[in-house]
Amino acid sequence: MAVPPEPADTVAGSRIAADVVTVKVVLMGELRRWAGGKREVEVQMPVGSTLQALAGRVAALCGPGFAQRALTKEGAWQPHVAVFINGVQMGELEGTKTVLSGGQVELMLLPTYEGG
C-alpha cells in the first residue's frame, strides 16, 4: 500500500498549536521490530482525528515494513493488532472511528486467543 509522506510537523513532547493533539504511541512485541526498534513514537494529529487517521500517520513515521505488517491493504489496523487508547481497548470505544482526545495511545501486538 502507498505510505503517506512523513509529516514535517512532528516534534516530540510538545504541542505546536491549540488545534493539535499530541499522541504518544507505544509499540509492543514485534511491532517494535517493524518500526526499526522504536518503543515509542510521538505524533501530532489535528483535533478531531480518528484512530483510523492515526494509523496512517504512524505508518508514515515507522516505515513501509511497519505498514505492511500492522495495517491492512485498506489502511486499517490488522485484526491481530490490539489497540488501546488511554488504557481502554479500541473495541470498547468506537473502534477505528474513535476520536482521539490526546494522552497516550498504546499499540500492542498481542498473541491471538489460542487453545480450545
Next chain:
Amino acid sequence: MTTSVATRPEASEWVHTACEMCYMGCGILARVENGVVVDLRGDPDNSQTKGRICAKGKAGIMNLYNPHRVTTPLRRTNPEKGIGVDPRWKEISWDEAMEEIAEHMRQIRQDDARKLTIQPWTPNTDLSSWFAAFRAAFGTPNIHSGHSPTCGKVVHPVEYLSGGGFHQQSDFHYAWYSIHVGSQMGVASRSSYVHQVGDLAQARERGMKLVVVDPVGGYAASKADEWVPIRPGTDGAFGLGMLHVLLNELKLYDAQYLKHRTNSPYLVGPSGKYVRDPSTDKPLLRDLRDGALKTYDDPSVADPALEGEFEAHGQKARPAFELLKSFVAQYPPERVEEITTIPPKTLRRVAREFGEAARIGSTIRIDGVELPFRPVCVDWAKGPSGHKHGWNNAWPLKLLNIVMGAVNVPGGILSTGAVGKYPQPFAPEGGKDGLLEHPGASLGQAHPSAFPGRDPMPPTRGDIYELFPVAGHSSTAIPLVDPDPQKYGVPYRTEMVLHSPGNLLLGAWGDAKVSERFYQDKFTVGFAIEINETTEMDDVVLPFPTYLERDNFVPGGHQFGLAIAGDPEWHWAVRQKVAEPPPGVRSTHDVLLDLAERVGVLEDFYLVLSRTWGLREPHLLEEGGRYNHEDVFDRIARSWFGEEHGWAWFKEHGSLPIPRDVEERYPGPFLNARLPVYLEHFLERGEQLQEVTAEMGIPWDTSDYAAIPEWKPCDAFERMKRGECDAIGVHYKLPYVNGSYGAANPWIDELCERNPYAYAVLINTRLAQRKGIGDGDAVWLESPVKKVKAIAKVTQCVHPEVVGIAGHFGHWAQGKPISRGKGVNFNTLLPHDMEHLDMITTALDHCVPLKVSKA
C-alpha cells in the same frame, strides 16, 4: 434422577478453590486438616458446578501428594538430548536457575528476540495470559499455547464467523433433538463439563433425542438414543448429505432466517464472487416484492430471493443459497453411503427428524422476551476437525445449524463467551458486507478474525501464521518450519523455548521424532510438576505448584471462552491455594515477574498486564512498583468488580454470581449481523495466498479455499480403499482422563485398569476374526511412523474399519512410573508433515492408517 449435591460442612474446615484436572477449572471445596488436604468436593455455591465433581476432580488429591513431583530446580548434566536419554539431573538453587535462564534471554533479546518461543499451558488460562504478556514485553511473536494438534483449530475460526464466540455448545436447556458428530460433549468432555453432564441428563430425561454419529460407540454413544457408526474423516459428507435432504428433498429450512439473517440472498456472479453495487461496493440481492436489485442493507428490502437466476449489472447471478442447494445436490444419500457407510434410509430419517424437530417459525418466551425457538443442534468437535481437510469436513455440520435458524437461540447451537459484561461489556458485531466480523471478547487481546481474515504475507513467525489467513492459530506448523525456516522466508531459528507443564512432546504434535527434533538442539526451560516426556528434553526445570498450592484469578476456561452458554447466571470464581507447596516450589506468576525484572522487561510486562487485564485507575501497575501475584489479582478484581470485590473477598466467598439478561443468553436475535452460508472471502484469501507463496517460490495448496467446501478424503481413506492398511485408527476420550498427566494419578490409573476398554484398543469383531485376534490378545499396530504393541478389546462398539484408541497413554518418562508402558499414545502414531495438515486451519490429520496383526 437425583443430583448429588455436596452438603456443606462447617465452613471453617472447607476452602473454596477450583479444580485443574482438566481445563475447565470447576469450583470445588477442599477440606484441609492440619495443613493436609483430605477431601475434595464440588462447591454447592458455585453456579457452574452446582456441587458436582467428576472422577478426575476427586482424584486431584493424589496429584498433590505425588511422590515423584519436582520440588527443586534441576539442571541437565547430560549434553545429549533425546527420547529415552537420561538427563542426569542435578539439583540447583533458584538463583542459579533464574540467572542462567535470564542470561540466555538477555543474549537472545540483544541478538533477535524472535529466537525465543514460549509455550504456555491451555488448562491454565490465567497463566497462559501471563506468559503471553511476557512474550509481548520480550518482543517475540512466537507463542504456542500447548494445545493439541486439533484443539480448537477448526471450531474457533468457525465460531468467530458464525456464532461470535469461542466454542459451540448445544442448548440442552431447550433442545429436543441433538446430534453429536465426533463429540462427547456433556458425557466425557468439554466446556463446563460437570454442568453440562447434568444438563444433558435432564434433557434426556425430558425426552430430548440424542443421536451420536461417531466411528466409536463410546461414552457418548452409550447415552444416545441412536448411535450411527461412520467411517472416519467423512463427517463432511454426512453433513452435505443431510443438507441435500433438508434443502432439496424435504425443503425444510428456515427461509425467513436465511433471507434476512444470512448472506443466502447475496447474488453471486460467474466468478463465484458477489455482484456488488458499483457505487457502494455492497453486495446486491434481488427483492422479489418489486423485482429490484438492492444492496443487502437497503431498508426497503422486503422479500430477498433465495433461488433463481437474475441479470445483475451485465452478468448472470444466482443467490448464494441457490448455489448451496445445487452444490449439496451432489451428495444424495446413496453417494453419501459410499463415502461414509451410513445407510441412505438412516440419513433420510435423521434429516427428517432433525428438520421436523426444528419447529421452524415457532417462538418461546424467556424472561418476558419472545425469541425464535429452534430446538435442534448439531455439535461437533475433534472428530470432524482433525483431518487433512478439517475445515471442509466440519463446516457443513455448522451449516446444518444455520439453515435451520438454530444459532444462538433457545434450543439451538450456542456460541460460548460471545456476549458478556466483564471486564467490560462485549458482544459480536457486524462489519464488512453486513456479516459477523467482530466476535466477542478475547480477554483484552487482539482477535484472530476468520472473517474477513488477515492479509497473507511472507512470514516472520515460526508458525508461519501469516500463510493461514483465517486460522486461529497455526502451532502444528512450528516443528515443520523449524528445521529450515529460510525455506518459508523466516530469517531466524528458535534457539530457546520456555514452556509450562504441558506435555507437548506427547500431546501437542504428532510423530514424536518430529517433536524430539524441535527440542533437541535448543536451550529449553520447562516448568514441571513431574518429569514427563517433554521435561526429559529440558536443560533447566523449574518446579510448578500443583493447583491445590496455587492462586489463579482465572482458574480455567469455564468462566470465559468456555462458559456455559444459555444459563441465566454467570459467575466469577478464583482458585486459591489450600496447601502450602514444598519449600522449593514458588508461585509461577512471581517467577515470571522475577524473570521479567532480570531480563529488563518488567515495566513493559506491567504495561501489557495492565492493558490486557483491563486494570483501571487507581489499580494500574505503576512503573517502578514491585508487586507479587496477589497484588496483581487484587487490582484485577477491583478493576472488574468494584472495590468491594477484591482478591480477599473472592478467597472468602468463592464465587460471585452475576445474572445474565436474555440478550446475553441468546444473542442471536439481537445480533446486527448476518451469518455466512457462502464463504465468499475464502476465494480472495486463496488468491492472495497463491500470489504471496508464488512470489516466495514455495508450492502451496490453496484448493480448499472454496466458498462452499466439498468433502475430500484423508490419506487413510484412500489407503483403505487401495487395501494398503487394515483399519483407520482414531482417538476417543474417557471421562476420567484428561491430557497427558491424567494416567499418572494412581486413582485414575486404577479406574483405567478396572475398565476393560481404557488401556486396550478397540478392534471390531469382523476385523478381529479376519486377523485371528481374540479378546485380550497382544497385537501390533503399525502406522506410517510408528509400530506399537497393544492389547485388543474385541467389540462391536466400533466401526468395522476402525481401531479405537483412548485417553493419553503410552508414557515412557521416568517421572511417570504409574503410567509408564500402559496403553497406547495415539498422537505419536500420526505422521506430522505438511501433507497431513489442513491448509486452512493447520489441524493435523487424526485418522491414521494402521496395519493390524497379532503379536
